[in-house]
Amino acid sequence: MKYLLEENKGIPASLLWILATVSGVSVANLYYCQPLLNVMCTDLGISEFQGNLIPMITQIGYALGLLFIIPLGDLYDRRRIIVLNFAVLTLSMSAIGFLSDIRLIYVASLFTGICSVMPQIFIPIASQFSEPRHKARNVGILVSGLLTGILASRVVSGVVGEAFGWRTMYHLAAVFMVGSIFVVLRTLPDMPSNYSGSYGGLMRSLLKLYVSMPKLRVVSIRAGLCFGSFLALWACLSFKLSEAPFFAGNDVIGLLGLCGVAGAVTASYVGSCVSRFGVRRLNYVGCALMLASWAVMFVFQYYYLGYIVGIILLDIGMQCIQISNQTCALSLNQHASNRVNTIFMTTYFIGGSFGTFLSGAMWDFSGWAGTVMAGVSLVVLSLFITLFTKD
Numbered sequence: 074m075k076y077l078l079e080e081n082k083g084i085p086a087s088l089l090w091i092l093a094t095v096s097g098v099s100v101a102n103l104y105y106c107q108p109l110l111n112v113m114c115t116d117l118g119i120s121e122f123q124g125n126l127i128p129m130i131t132q133i134g135y136a137l138g139l140l141f142i143i144p145l146g147d148l149y150d151r152r153r154i155i156v157l158n159f160a161v162l163t164l165s166m167s168a169i170g171f172l173s174d175i176r177l178i179y180v181a182s183l184f185t186g187i188c189s190v191m192p193q194i195f196i197p198i199a200s201q202f203s204e205p206r207h208k209a210r211n212v213g214i215l216v217s218g219l220l221t222g223i224l225a226s227r228v229v230s231g232v233v234g235e236a237f238g239w240r241t242m243y244h245l246a247a248v249f250m251v252g253s254i255f256v257v258l259r260t261l262p263d264m265p266s267n268y269s270g271s272y273g274g275l276m277r278s279l280l281k282l283y284v285s286m287p288k289l290r291v292v293s294i295r296a297g298l299c300f301g302s303f304l305a306l307w308a309c310l311s312f313k314l315s316e317a318p319f320f321a322g323n324d325v326i327g328l329l330g331l332c333g334v335a336g337a338v339t340a341s342y343v344g345s346c347v348s349r350f351g352v353r354r355l356n357y358v359g360c361a362l363m364l365a366s367w368a369v370m371f372v373f374q375y376y377y378l379g380y381i382v383g384i385i386l387l388d389i390g391m392q393c394i395q396i397s398n399q400t401c402a403l404s405l406n407q408h409a410s411n412r413v414n415t416i417f418m419t420t421y422f423i424g425g426s427f428g429t430f431l432s433g434a435m436w437d438f439s440g441w442a443g444t445v446m447a448g449v450s451l452v453v454l455s456l457f458i459t460l461f462t463k464d
Contacts, residue, residue: 084202084211091260092199093215095253096192097222102162102246103131103189104223106182107307108231108327109239111315116239119175121312125433128308130179132426134186139193139419144275146194146411152261156254158188163250170243192219193418197410198264200403209347209400216396217338220388224333227307231327239323275412282409283416289405291462292398293420295356298455299394300421301428302363303387305448306370308432310380313441318375332384339389343396353459355397360456362390364449371445394455395421424451 106113106127114124138158145154165184172178196215203211233242270278283290310329314321346355366386373379402417403410428451435443 083204083207084199088260089199089211089214090218091256092195093218093221095218095256096195096215097218097220097225098249098253099159099162099189099191099222100219101222101226101229102166102185102250103128103135104226104307105230105242105246106131108227108311108323108330109234109242111311112234112323113239117173117175117178122433122437123175125308125429125436127178127182128304129426129429129433131182131186131189132304132422132429134183135189136186136419136422136426137183138187138190139415139422140279141276142187143190143193143415143418144279144412145272146197147409148270148272148275151194151198151264152257155191155194155257155261158191159250159254159257161188163247163254166243166250167247170240170247190418193414194411196399197403197414201410208404209396212400212403213343213396216392216399220333220392224330224388227330227333228327231323231325231330234327235322235324278409279412279416282406282412286405286413289402289413289416291458292352292401293417294424295455295458296394296398296417297421297424298428298451298458299359299363299391299424301424301426301431302367302448302451302455303391303428304425305428305432305444305451306384306387308429309436309441309444312436313374313444314380319377329380329384332381333388335385335388339392343392347397347400352397352401355393356455356459359390359393359397360452360459362386362393363452364456366390367445367448367452371442374441 110121110124110127113119113127114121117124142154142158161184165181165188168181169178169185172181192215196212199211199215200208230239230242233245311323311326313319314326314329319325343355363386366383369386370379370383373382399414399417402413406413428447431447431451432444435447437443439446
């Protein structure tokens with residue numbers, strides 16, 4: 074059944090959880106490759122650095138999708154945009170499952186990233202139609218769905234890749250997207266546009282919003298730096314754990330993603346804490362947890378327990394950073410929510426792409442110590458922004 078929505082009047086809990094679930098299934102496409110990178114490199118006959126370009130290019134595609142596709146949610150029917158992007162995702166994921174030329178895989182990965190942005194249309198929907206007192210909580214629920222998709226993607230791809238090969242995972246992902254198209258068509262209502270004008274005018278308004286809202290710039294950049302630190306771990310974790318003393322398979326590497334359930338569980342709670350403790354305090358807490366995480370994973374790098382504790386701390390810290398800053402951004406201009414979210418998430422994933430690249434480059438330079446150095450430096454930069462700017 075389709076739901077009827079009115080701005081600030083509330084969103085049904087069932088629809089909210091449907092959006093959270095579809096968000097998780099969609100965003101998972103970005104992360105299936107991470108536990109599989111070592112076996113993909115072997116199968117395709119490429120270096121670790123070339124393999125690391127797959128998630129980096131996917132993240133760049135995501136940033137491009139955020140910049141050029143998400144603003145369309147303010148201009149056109151959001152349901153049509155979602156269905157079209159899910160259809161392209163179905164094709165790109167199928168293609169990666171069949172291709173052997175790394176250059177073509179890069180192209181398909183770029184389209185995968187571009188079209189995986191639909192959760193960033195769902196989040197403004199939750200913010201726009203929720204009752205004011207429930208906005209942060211409901212955004213937290215959707216972020217919880219995103220996180221569940223991210224951690225499940227690593228677990229599922231690791232297990233499936235170990236049992237049936239990495240290509241099977243991409244074929245399954247295409248099937249998941251077909252199911253998501255059906256769910257969206259059955260449940261999501263038509264929603265009025267928030268902008269009257271041309272696409273060119275819409276894009277120019279992005280620049281105008283960015284220039285005129287210094288607070289938006291601050292929350293976007295500091296969150297993006299921390300996301301770069303977060304992805305720095307997953308860019309090189311499969312390489313680290315495939316070495317001595319672990320010699321771990323894809324299934325073990327993927328199962329470590331279950332440690333991220335702590336982040337998913339705490340996401341809705343963190344959302345409710347934004348109004349109580351404030352954005353700045355949650356940023357301090359988030360940065361502290363992420364720095365502690367990297368310290369644990371460096372000191373105890375030869376023990377699984379070190380990575381388990383480290384991943385839990387990193388996930389919880391990342392949620393403190395993302396939810397507080399994204400909630401702050403979305404509250405700045407209610408009637409330009411998709412465009413504000415575009416600026417926030419584009420900056421966020423540019424930071425993620427940079428962190429992925431920096432981690433891979435530092436891994437080539439000095440192994441795990443280099444990866445840890447990359448992760449720590451990005452969090453410290455984010456912390457400095459919080460220290461020397463006013464919210």
